[in-house]
Amino acid sequence: MSAQAVDGLSRRGLLKFSVGATAFLATAGVTASLSGCSSSDTAPGFDALRTSDLPFLLAVIPVMLDGALTGIPSQSATERTLHGLDSGLSHLSPEMLKLTRQLFDVLGMAITRGPLTGIWSPWENAEPGQIRHFLGRWENSSLELLRQGHSSLLQLVLMAWYSQPQSWAGCGYPGPPKI
Template identity: 60%
Template sequence: MTTSLPATPALSRRGLLKFSLGASAFLATAGLGASLSGCSAQSPAHGFLTLREGDLPILHALIPVILAGTAAADSREALLQRLDNKLASLSPAMLKLTRQLFDVLALPVTRGPLTGIWGSWEGASSEQIQAFLRRWESSSLNLLRMGHASLLQLLQMAWYEMPESWAQCGYPGPPKV
């Protein structure tokens, strides 16, 4: 077993700066593209407080994969309403970050390279979505790992708050007062 460092580092300072500059330019371009294309419109979809029309296909694709083994697919609309209420109670800064996450997932120029899903969310298979989630979960980029955790936490909190989920996990419900 060797404890010495390699003679040439895998990524030099200059390489790191070039990568950072390129990534910053890419994200700035994607953000500008999202705002110009109307992808980041702030108006909610019909019947929702915060979820936008562009967020719904993403969530419809993610719910059966993230909540596999539960009855969440049968309660998808109720789950989306619960999630929408959760998002409505977030601080403006947290809601903005969540919307930016959905924008990155919705915009084709960022969705493809960052998730590996090059087509629409409606056409993505469960295997493609699982691969995207594994990719983000084990990413070397902290931002992608945080995005993965956010998606899981948002959907799991919304699902396990619903009475339909309680029997499945053995929770009898809140105590009667």
């Protein structure tokens, strides 16, 4: 078998796998929404975040902010980031909010969480090293959909954190000019 044939087969196999993975993720998100695994009811004290979103976010936010917190307790930063994220989500278009919720649903459902993240236990039991590994896997995935998921998560969390005045001193930002 020639090297070109092997390359053609691997590209074809990768393409088939990518299409299958995309279909799987889309189906899982829709299934979660339709089966009641996800709720459209918001969590108490939030405008857009749902109770089902919180375990994942409470596990992943401290890991994503690791190294960005200077003199701020992780729990306080996580709570501020959650509320900043909620505020940002509440201002999204309905379609973008729906897509974000589908991402959270796929990451929250046990049937999809394990295969996609490598974290088989509930998010509350995930170790920071496991979460870092999952984030690295998604960031460097050969699947565009997983890379987009990582990018979306990263942007949402970092925008929510760096919109907080408590984060500014750690990055040398003096704050907006006083008028």
